[in-house]
Each structure stands twice: as structure tokens, then as C-alpha cells.
Amino acid sequence: MKEVKPRVFLVGETRIIESGLKDYLRHVGAPEWHTDAPSDAEALCEVMGRLCYRSFEPGLNPNVTKVREGNAPYLANIIRVGHGSVLEHSVLNFIFADVSRVVTHELVRHRQGTAVSQESLRFVRLDALSAYVPTHIRESEQGMEIFVRTVEQLEALQRELAELFEIDRAENFDLKKKLTSAFRRLAPIGLATTIGWSCNFRALRHVIETRTDPHAEEEIRFLFGQVYELVRERYPNIFADYTVEMVDGLPWVRTPNRKV
Ligand SMILES: Cc1cc2nc3c(=O)[nH]c(=O)nc-3n(C[C@H](O)[C@H](O)[C@H](O)COP(=O)(O)OP(=O)(O)OC[C@H]3O[C@@H](n4cnc5c(N)ncnc54)[C@H](O)[C@@H]3O)c2cc1C
Secondary structure, three states: OEEOOOEEEEEEEOOOOHHHHHHHHHHHOOOOOOOOOOOHHHHHHHHHHHHHHOOOOOOOOOOOOOOOOOHHHHHHHHHHHOOHHHHHOOEEEEEEEEEEHHHHHHHOOOOOOEEEEEOOOOOOOOOOOEEOOOHHHHOOHHHHHHHHHHHHHHHHHHHHHHHHOOHHHOOOHHHHHHHHHHHHOOOOOOEEEEEEEEEEHHHHHHHHHHHOOOOOOHHHHHHHHHHHHHHHHHOOOOOOOOEEEEEOOEEEEEOOOOOO
């Protein structure tokens, strides 16, 4: 058994097409408008928000005599007043590796604003098993012995079944798939696997808030603590209202602007 911890890879993000945005700004009468947003993803949310009231500059909308300058104050106000739909325009693409099926099962409960592609254990045959070891188990010598012994027995079972059914000799891939799917039923739910997870900023804020909460499960708290570190640095204006308190060695990421 290999002991692992969740790994976070941010592999994609929303990008602005400069020529298209310039054309639109000319069209609306604000050709000089520009943003100080640290990322395209934050800039795009600002553009989508400002177009609602034509608040790129005073006077474009005769009702607007004053506009909020700067990406950070603009997004802070959007978040404070709860115009969450504006945050749906920008999407991030993550790959979470070495996460258990405990985590992936919890993650896919978040339906709004997300997309999922999960490693198929009908296609990918198990041999060596990796797992996250929760703190209570890791800190107990006897608990650790039971955990490792059990996972290693389940590993051995996978190999035994593969030999019994001579899966390596099967020429028909459909048969391989059926056998692989049958064998995985004897794998533990703590088995480490991979999931591709995309989300918009609104969904990400919600998932960070719910899954770093001390009531959430340890491994998913660890995972979204890592996610938070990454996105706080890369998109500071979307996450500027968050504070972090360490609980049981993991970050609890909170905001007074939480929407349930
Ligand atoms: C600490 C913790 C413990 C949990 N324990 C359990 C448990 O014991 N058993 C269990 O089954 N689940 C459990 N869950 C999962 C939980 O019930 C949710 O299914 C999961 O967190 C997904 O969140 P969400 O419902 O906000 O969905 P998301 O898809 O993340 O939705 C985001 C928001 O969109 C809105 N929304 C989404 N779908 C709808 C809809 N159909 N209609 C109207 N509005 C919608 C809601 O405002 C929602 O909060 C737990 C979650 C946590 C964080």
C-alpha cells in the first residue's frame, strides 16, 4: 500500500479575447475602459457585472453619475450584495489526483456550476492500491497496522482475481472491462483515484466554504484547504473577504458573505 495525500492541479482557466472585448467597449461607448484585475477570470466577472448598468464610466447610462473604480472594490461589492450570478462567468479546471472515492463521492454532490470527469475503474484495472490515512488511524500504531494489512490484503485479492480469470490473456476488451468492473467491487472506498473537476467562481466559493468547515470530512477539508491556498493567490479579488482559522490542523475558510 502506498500512503498518499490529495494533489491539486489547476490546468485551465477562463481567458479574455482582447480584440472581442475592445470591440464591445467601442460599441458601448467606453473604448478607453480598462481594468486592473490581476487575472482574466476576475476581469471577465467585472465586465459582465458592469455591462448590467453600463457602469464602465459615468454618463454612459444617464442614471449613473459615479462608478466604483478598480476590480477589487468592484468585486467586493458584488460579493457583499450577493450578485452571485456575475461570478458564474469564469470557470476554472482542476485535476484532483490521489483523492479517495470518499472524497469524489462527496464532491459530485455539488451539482451547480460544476463539471466532472472521473477515472473509470471499469477500464483502469487496480493492482497497487494507494490511500489517504486519516489522522486517527495514522496516530495509532495498532490502527495503522490494521489499515495497512487490510489494504494489502485487498491488493493481493485484486491480483488473485486477475490470475484466476486470466484477464491478461483476454483478447476481447469488453470481457476485460466486465472483469475489471467485477474486481473493483472488492476495492476499498478509501482507494486513491483521480477526478477532473471544473467549476465557476460562485460554485467554488460555496464548495470551499462547505468543505473546509470543521464538520466536513478530513480528506476533503485537506483537499479544499489546498485549493483555497492556490486560488487565493491567483484570484485575490474573488477571495478577498475570506479569513482562515486553523481547526485540527486544517484551515477553516470563512466569510461574512456566505450564502446558503
Ligand atoms: C459537513 C457536511 C455533511 C454532510 N452530510 C451529508 C449526509 O449525511 N448525507 C447526505 O446525503 N449528504 C450530506 N452532505 C451533502 C449535502 O447535503 C449536499 O448534498 C452537498 O453538500 C452539496 O451541496 P448543495 O446542496 O449546496 O449543492 P450544490 O450543487 O453545491 O448547490 C449550490 C447551491 O445551489 C442551490 N441549489 C442546488 N441545487 C438546487 C436545487 N435542486 N433546487 C434549488 N436550489 C438548488 C442551493 O442554494 C445550493 O446550496 C453533507 C455535506 C457537508 C458539507
